[in-house]
Amino acid sequence: MPAERPLRVADASVIVHPDAESASKDAADRIERIVADAVAARGKAVLGMATGATPEKVYGLLAARVAAGALSLRDATTYNLDEYYPIQPLDPLSYRSYMHRHLFGRVDLAANRAHILDGTVPEHAAAEHAAQFDRWIEADGGLDLQLLGIGRNGHIGFNEPSDLPVDEFAALPTRLVDLHPITVADAVREFGSPEAVIPRALTMGVRAILAARSIIMLATGAKKAPIVAQALKGPITAAVPASVLRTVADRVVWILDEPAAADLG
Template structure:
């Protein structure tokens, strides 16, 4: 099997792995390293976590390390990127349920340290809840690492394509959003039909994501190749949110499998 290779694209570090399993293992390695370094230094590690199909292997790997005794989440605090709105936490389609199934129930993370935006808050209180989420992150000292995936439209979290300037977009806080048509189309796989897709969500803001001390962008599979190339080689624009990662390129690593990197050259 060919070894990984490192590319430097538009000042961004891109590491390409032979397959998705190897890329996911590398993401887990980096998260475990953050925990190992942050806990002795600050008494806790603050992790920003993602959902979807791409990170599932990462969570499997981290859970296996906890089971084996080589990693502990006892001093970890986590903040998830997003949640559909409105949705109950026990709904199998909620991201709270996803995180419980894939990670929280499998590691020694205290329930009161596992933060997911609440899809049950009254709509009149949603803005206050989002602002409180930002305050919690800031009170914890910010994110040590943010794990990201990339949508086919370039979204990060549910920060969807926008007509804002890059500076305005980069300053967006945690908030309620309307999902982009491509995002809704991709969600049909989980929801079963276009009519069943919940059209709104709460998402961590771009400001918090870009402020993380380190950022891991994990992208796998051939469907991600066009948007990965656009994000790394096209203009930096809010119409392709992931392109803004290049404004903080010194603290971002792109972990790709060969199919996702196919159009980078």
């Protein structure tokens, strides 16, 4: 099997792996090291978690390591990127359910240390709930790590493409948002039809993501190749939200498989 290959694409650090399995293992290895270093330094690790198909292998690896006694998350606190709105936590399509299936229900993370935005909060209280989420992260000392995936339109979390100036986009807080048509189209595979997709979500803001001490962007599969190339080689613009990660490039690593890196040259 060919080895991983580091790339320097513009101002970004990029590691390309031969396949999704080895890319996922790299991400899991890095998360394990970050947890160990953070716990050693300050007695806890604060992790930003992602959902979707891409991180499932990572969570499976982390759960296996916890089960084997090679890793513990008992000193970790987690904050998830997003949640559909409105949705019940026990709905199998909720990200609370996703995280329980893929990670929380399989590791030694205390339930009261796993934070996910609440898809049941009344709409009149949504802005305050989102602001409180940001305050919780800040009170925990910020994120030691943010694990990210990239949407086909470049979104990070549900921070969708925008016409805002980059500095204003980078300062966006956690908030209630409308989903982009591409995001809705991609969610049909879970919801069954465009009409069934919940068209809004609560999302962690760009500000908290960019403030993380380490950021792992994991992208796999040929469908992600065009947007990965745009984010890494095109202009830094809120129209391609992931491109804004290049403003904090010293804290970001892009972990790709060969198909996702295909358009980087």
